[in-house]
Amino acid sequence: MYLEIKGQISEIIYQNEINSYTIAELEMEDELTTIVGYLPFVNKGDSLKLERKIC
Numbered sequence: 001m002y003l004e005i006k007g008q009i010s011e012i013i014y015q016n017e018i019n020s021y022t023i024a025e026l027e028m029e030d031e032l033t034t035i036v037g038y039l040p041f042v043n044k045g046d047s048l049k050l051e052r053k054i055c
Contacts, residue, residue, distance in 0.1 A: 003052045005033070009044050026050075 007028035014023040020040035026033050026048065035050065042048070 001054045003054050004049065006049045007033075007047070009042060009046045009048065012042070012044055015039075015042075 005026070005028060007026040009024050010027040010032065011025040012022065013025065013034070015021070020038050020042075021036075022039040022042055023034065023036050024039070024042065026035045035048075
């Protein structure tokens with residue numbers, strides 16, 4: 001089973017230029033959440049669909 005979220009990057013809080021480790025705000029329909037991970041080539045305004053496996 002997977003958890004899926006979709007939204008648009010509203011702000012890049014931090015992005016490491018060497019390894020692409022990123023902290024960003026993802027704006028969904030009715031909430032704002034912080035996402036973290038290795039996200040190369042992600043920019044403010046990009047739309048993302050993220051999935052996470054639920055155990």
